[in-house]
Amino acid sequence: MTAAAANQSGRRSTHARRMERAGIRDVAAAAGVSITTVSDALNGKGRLPDETRSKVREVAERLGYRPSAAARTLRTGRSGLIGLTVTTYGQEPFTFTEFAYFAEMARAATSAALTRGYALVVLPAASRHDVWGNVALDGTVVIDPADHDPMVAELYRQGLPVVSDGKPGNCPVTAWVDNDHTSAVLEILEHLAEAGARRIGLLTGTSTDTYTRLSTEAYLGWCHRVGQQPVYEAYPAHDPCAGAVAADRLLARPDRPDAVYGLFDPNGTDLLAAARRYGLRVPEDLLLVCCSESDVYATTEPPITTLSLKPQRIGTTVVNLLIDAIEGVGAFTGAGDTPEGQLMPTELIVRRSSQRRPTRTTVSAPRVPGED
Amino acid sequence: MTAAAANQSGRRSTHARRMERAGIRDVAAAAGVSITTVSDALNGKGRLPDETRSKVREVAERLGYRPSAAARTLRTGRSGLIGLTVTTYGQEPFTFTEFAYFAEMARAATSAALTRGYALVVLPAASRHDVWGNVALDGTVVIDPADHDPMVAELYRQGLPVVSDGKPGNCPVTAWVDNDHTSAVLEILEHLAEAGARRIGLLTGTSTDTYTRLSTEAYLGWCHRVGQQPVYEAYPAHDPCAGAVAADRLLARPDRPDAVYGLFDPNGTDLLAAARRYGLRVPEDLLLVCCSESDVYATTEPPITTLSLKPQRIGTTVVNLLIDAIEGVGAFTGAGDTPEGQLMPTELIVRRSSQRRPTRTTVSAPRVPGED
DNA sequence: TGCTCATGGAGAAACGTATCTGCGACGAAC
DNA sequence: GTTCGTCGCAGATACGTTTCTCCATGAGCA
Numbered sequence: 001m002t003a004a005a006a007n008q009s010g011r012r013s014t015h016a017r018r019m020e021r022a023g024i025r026d027v028a029a030a031a032g033v034s035i036t037t038v039s040d041a042l043n044g045k046g047r048l049p050d051e052t053r054s055k056v057r058e059v060a061e062r063l064g065y066r067p068s069a070a071a072r073t074l075r076t077g078r079s080g081l082i083g084l085t086v087t088t089y090g091q092e093p094f095t096f097t098e099f100a101y102f103a104e105m106a107r108a109a110t111s112a113a114l115t116r117g118y119a120l121v122v123l124p125a126a127s128r129h130d131v132w133g134n135v136a137l138d139g140t141v142v143i144d145p146a147d148h149d150p151m152v153a154e155l156y157r158q159g160l161p162v163v164s165d166g167k168p169g170n171c172p173v174t175a176w177v178d179n180d181h182t183s184a185v186l187e188i189l190e191h192l193a194e195a196g197a198r199r200i201g202l203l204t205g206t207s208t209d210t211y212t213r214l215s216t217e218a219y220l221g222w223c224h225r226v227g228q229q230p231v232y233e234a235y236p237a238h239d240p241c242a243g244a245v246a247a248d249r250l251l252a253r254p255d256r257p258d259a260v261y262g263l264f265d266p267n268g269t270d271l272l273a274a275a276r277r278y279g280l281r282v283p284e285d286l287l288l289v290c291c292s293e294s295d296v297y298a299t300t301e302p303p304i305t306t307l308s309l310k311p312q313r314i315g316t317t318v319v320n321l322l323i324d325a326i327e328g329v330g331a332f333t334g335a336g337d338t339p340e341g342q343l344m345p346t347e348l349i350v351r352r353s354s355q356r357r358p359t360r361t362t363v364s365a366p367r368v369p370g371e372d
Numbered sequence: 373m374t375a376a377a378a379n380q381s382g383r384r385s386t387h388a389r390r391m392e393r394a395g396i397r398d399v400a401a402a403a404g405v406s407i408t409t410v411s412d413a414l415n416g417k418g419r420l421p422d423e424t425r426s427k428v429r430e431v432a433e434r435l436g437y438r439p440s441a442a443a444r445t446l447r448t449g450r451s452g453l454i455g456l457t458v459t460t461y462g463q464e465p466f467t468f469t470e471f472a473y474f475a476e477m478a479r480a481a482t483s484a485a486l487t488r489g490y491a492l493v494v495l496p497a498a499s500r501h502d503v504w505g506n507v508a509l510d511g512t513v514v515i516d517p518a519d520h521d522p523m524v525a526e527l528y529r530q531g532l533p534v535v536s537d538g539k540p541g542n543c544p545v546t547a548w549v550d551n552d553h554t555s556a557v558l559e560i561l562e563h564l565a566e567a568g569a570r571r572i573g574l575l576t577g578t579s580t581d582t583y584t585r586l587s588t589e590a591y592l593g594w595c596h597r598v599g600q601q602p603v604y605e606a607y608p609a610h611d612p613c614a615g616a617v618a619a620d621r622l623l624a625r626p627d628r629p630d631a632v633y634g635l636f637d638p639n640g641t642d643l644l645a646a647a648r649r650y651g652l653r654v655p656e657d658l659l660l661v662c663c664s665e666s667d668v669y670a671t672t673e674p675p676i677t678t679l680s681l682k683p684q685r686i687g688t689t690v691v692n693l694l695i696d697a698i699e700g701v702g703a704f705t706g707a708g709d710t711p712e713g714q715l716m717p718t719e720l721i722v723r724r725s726s727q728r729r730p731t732r733t734t735v736s737a738p739r740v741p742g743e744d
Numbered sequence: 745t746g747c748t749c750a751t752g753g754a755g756a757a758a759c760g761t762a763t764c765t766g767c768g769a770c771g772a773a774c
Numbered sequence: 775g776t777t778c779g780t781c782g783c784a785g786a787t788a789c790g791t792t793t794c795t796c797c798a799t800g801a802g803c804a
Contacts, residue, residue: 021530023790034754039792046793047751066530069508070445071790074759079442080506081493103475110494119503121453121493122482131491134452136441158393158438269671296668299641395760406784411762418763419781443760446789 022063031059042067079136082322084109084122085151086143099265100293101311102143105165108315109141116323125151139163139322144209145171161325165318166210167341175321175340179309181211184346185218185261188289188307191348192259193226196356197287201250201257202232203243203267212237215263231257237264247274251286259287259354268297268304268353288353303351314344394435403431414439451508454694456481456494457523458515471637472665473683474515477537480687481513488695497523511535511694516581517543533697537690538582539713547693547712551681553583556718557590557633560661560679563720564631565598568728569659573622573629574604575615575639584609587635603629609636619646623658631659631726640669640676640725660725675723685716 028035033056040046041056073079084106106122113120118138123131139161145152147169155162156172164176192200202219205212216232223230231253235246247270250260260271268290272282280286282302289305290297297304321342400407405428412418413428445451458474478494485492490510495503511533517524519541527534528544536548564572574591577584588604595602603625607618619642622632632643640662644654652658654674661677662669669676693714 024792025790035791036755036793037753040753043792046753049752052752064529066505068446068790069506070442070451071759072506072792073442073508074440074446074761075790075792077759080503114496114503117503117506119493119495119507121491123491124486131452131486131489133438134441134444134489135491136445157436296671299668299672301673396762397760407761408763408785409783412783415762418783421782424782440760443789444762446791447760447762449789 022065024065024067027056027060027063027065030063031056073136078326079138080118081135081137082113082118082120082319082326083132083135083137083140084120084143085125085140086122087125087146101265101309104293105143105311105315108312109319112316112319113323116320118319118323120319138326139174141165141318141322142173144211145169145173147171147208161322163318163322163325165314167214168339169208169210173339174325175342177314177318177321177342177344178210179314179346180343181214181346182218184307184309184348185215186222187346187348188261189219189222191305191350192261192287192289192354195259195283195287195354197257197259199228199231199255199257199259201260202230203246203250203260203262203264203271203290204232204234205237205263206234207237212263219261229255231255240266243267244270244273247271248277251275251278251280258285260289262288262290265290265292265294268292268306269300272300272304283353283355287356289348297351302353305351305354306349308347308349310344310347317342317344394437396437396439399428399432399435399437402435403428445508450698451510452490453507453509454485454490454492454691454698455504455507455509455512456492456515457497457512458494459497459518473637473681476665477515477683477687480684481691484688484691485695488692490691490695492691510698511546513537513690513694514545516583517541517545519543519580533694535690535694535697537686539586540711541580541582545711546697547714549686549690549693549714549716550582551686551718552715553586554590556679556681556720557587558594559718559720560633561591561594563677563722564633564659564661564726567631567655567659567726569629569631571600571603571627571629571631573632574602575618575622575632575634575636575643575662576604576606577609577635578606579609584635591633601627603627612638615639616642616645619643620649623647623650623652630657632661634660634662637662637664637666640664640678641672644672644676654725655727659728661720669723674725677723677726678721680719680721682716682719689714689716 024035024038028038031038033052036046037048037052038056038060041048041053042060069079086102086106110120121135121137123135137160140155140163142149142152142162142164144166145164145168149168149171152162152164152168152171152173156174161174162172164173165178167176167178189200200223202216204216204219216234219232220230222228231250233246233250235242237243243264243266247262247267250257251271251274262268262271268288271286271288271290275282275286275288282288289307291307291309293308293311294306297306321340396407396410400410403410405424408418409420409424410428410432413420413425414432441451456478458478482492493507493509495507509532512527512535514521514524514527514534514536516538517536517540521540521543524534524536524540524543524545528546533546534544536545537550539548539550561572572595574588576588576591588606591604592602594600603622605618605622607614609615615636615638619634619639622629623643623646634640634643640660643658643660643662647654647658647660654660654676661679663679663681665680665683666678669678693712
């Protein structure tokens with residue numbers, strides 16, 4: 001019965017051997033109210049006179065009370081955490097920021113999450129330790145999901161909202177955001193044609209993600225339409241060495257193009273180096289455009305025209321869509337209705353490498369995305 | 373009594389209105405064992421025959437059971453989450469990846485955390501919503517803490533392990549890691565002097581963080597020792613525009629230096645531009661070195677010698693120290709003993725901008741840090 | 745006086761896990 | 775035949791919140 005008596009109340013104060021963090025009970029005891037009152041006062045709920053509220057707040061402050069995030073999460077089912085999944089290529093433990101796109105996108109996403117009170121945790125698509133199981137997530141952003149991505153399907157099955165950057169191939173997501181890659185490629189090809197290109201080549205990738213696929217298809221379709229024989233080389237995009245080789249191969253062909261568009265960030269410098277090797281002047285003998293977020297291309301010799309996918313806007317939009325889904329009033333039912341898609345404009349930054357006549361650097365007006 | 377009977381067991385299966393995620397109870401019921409057995413079987417604890425273990429695992433797999441991270445965290449006190457705090461300059465919501473150092477450091481830290489089964493969440497030093505209170509962290513990495521950083525003190529008071537990147541000015545941390553900035557600056561100054569510099573200038577910052585302070589002090593001490601009049605300009609490092617102005621000012625001085633070391637990433641291009649404006653040839657009239665992680669400087673004209681702080685190694689080390697403290701056997705007592713410090717070597721990447729005679733690009737051997 | 749209604753707050757039940765304690769059974773040793 | 779140790783597991787408790795339910799009090803009103 002002594003045990004029962006000791007257990008009845010004040011357990012913490014009598015039993016405590018070392019000072020631990022103050023809990024909501026300690027605050028309640030110190031303020032002479034119940035824990036219900038403390039919770040309500042601190043969270044702005046319930047019906048309490050202002051004096052009680054302020055008194056409880058003061059006591060909590062004095063005790064240095066911090067509510068346990070774990071307990072709150074357990075009770076409410078909300079952790080305030082969202083995941084950002086990046087695809088890991090091959091063995092590399094972690095290769096985001098390898099391309100400036102990922103870095104910018106992640107930065108914007110983190111920032112957008114924070115302004116809405118969420119924190120963002122970057123997770124690899126797969127890792128040895130099952131970090132996924134150990135983190136309570138309210139939802140996930142997936143960058144460039146694979147065609148039948150099993151991880152996305154699993155997340156969705158668990159009832160977690162999933163928003164993807166990149167139109168999902170064939171997996172269920174709550175919503176997705178992507179650039180209008182088709183329009184972007186067509187804009188570039190027209191731009192090059194206007195600058196006098198007769199045979200436009202493409203440096204593309206071998207993987208099956210939406211970006212690569214749509215861009216390549218747009219190129220092939222355009223070639224077919226204008227009656228040009230396609231001239232392209234594909235390589236595994238995650239291998240920087242392969243990119244340089246592919247660029248060289250493209251310019252070594254007998255049917256050498258007089259203009260090239262490179263789909264990936266390092267293509268610009270690779271193509272420039274290859275052009276030098278073959279004695280080709282840019283832009284006189286070869287017009288160059290590549291897709292990149294890096295501002296290196298503003299200072300190369302010559303400066304290279306780039307297509308920006310505006311990763312900041314994408315990251316912000318993706319996160320806001322996700323949080324909308326998380327907080328949405330039952331809008332997310334888990335039923336198999338087609339997810340909301342949104343196309344974001346790209347921006348072509350025209351520099352000397354794609355202009356036969358030296359003109360001022362201009363920026364094209366962003367396209368208004370169609371409804372599709 | 374009907375309520376009591378209904379409550380006694382099988383509550384979930386009778387009461388459940390909509391299919392939710394399977395809990396540990398469901399697994400126990402389906403496997404015909406107790407929840408203790410399920411927990412033990414899945415976590416590899418307790419004394420169980422292998423057949424029971426495998427059976428429980430199979431049932432759990434079949435039901436798609438995922439343990440609740442929130443409940444586990446609440447129970448065990450471990451969330452598997454560590455924070456990475458970056459200092460936010462001024463109004464900007466989030467400016468990491470502004471300098472390549474942060475991006476690289478964050479990437480390495482994320483990767484290192486993941487390989488030890490932890491996830492990393494990037495948090496701003498301050499934000500409107502109190503994200504800190506909403507996230508259960510096992511510990512925190514702080515980049516460049518201010519002199520009497522209140523946030524660090526608060527975290528430490530809560531009993532959270534804190535490891536800082538940058539020797540802490542005057543706040544309690546569990547451990548810290550930093551470059552040997554003093555040695556690095558001396559190495560650069562000697563390198564420039566050997567290349568023929570007679571008057572070496574410094575482009576530095578106005579803030580009070582350890583990096584700026586130590587580097588500037590090392591420069592001033594060296595000047596004093598060799599009897600050179602210090603020639604330097606300081607500007608707020610977070611303002612990119614101010615950097616260009618300061619670079620210009622430095623080269624416009626009557627006592628114009630014939631060599632300059634810039635402490636911040638953009639200083640190289642800024643100084644190069646300023647040199648062009650004044651008709652100074654690099655390296656003939658002006659030797660240039662700057663601290664940067666960007667590989668842009670390998671392709672500028674001329675390529676610029678840079679000091680790399682090796683942020684990958686720093687990020688990895690910091691995270692591993694933090695996790696050691698988290699998992700350490702009571703080594704972290706919270707007593708006021710002096711924290712463990714660790715100095716990491718830097719790397720000087722010598723390029724044309726700091727060499728009077730054109731030689732091959734070489735890399736100096738990293739210094740072995742002293743014990744201090 | 746008796747009734748309703750709003751106010752201010754207390755009690756207790758979850759949330760889902762890990763773990764401490766204990767209990768029956770069984771084999772072995774005395 | 776009793777005791778003892780071990781094995782294999784079940785019960786119960788605690789982690790620290792949020793929130794649902796409900797009670798006491800006093801005012802307003804017929």
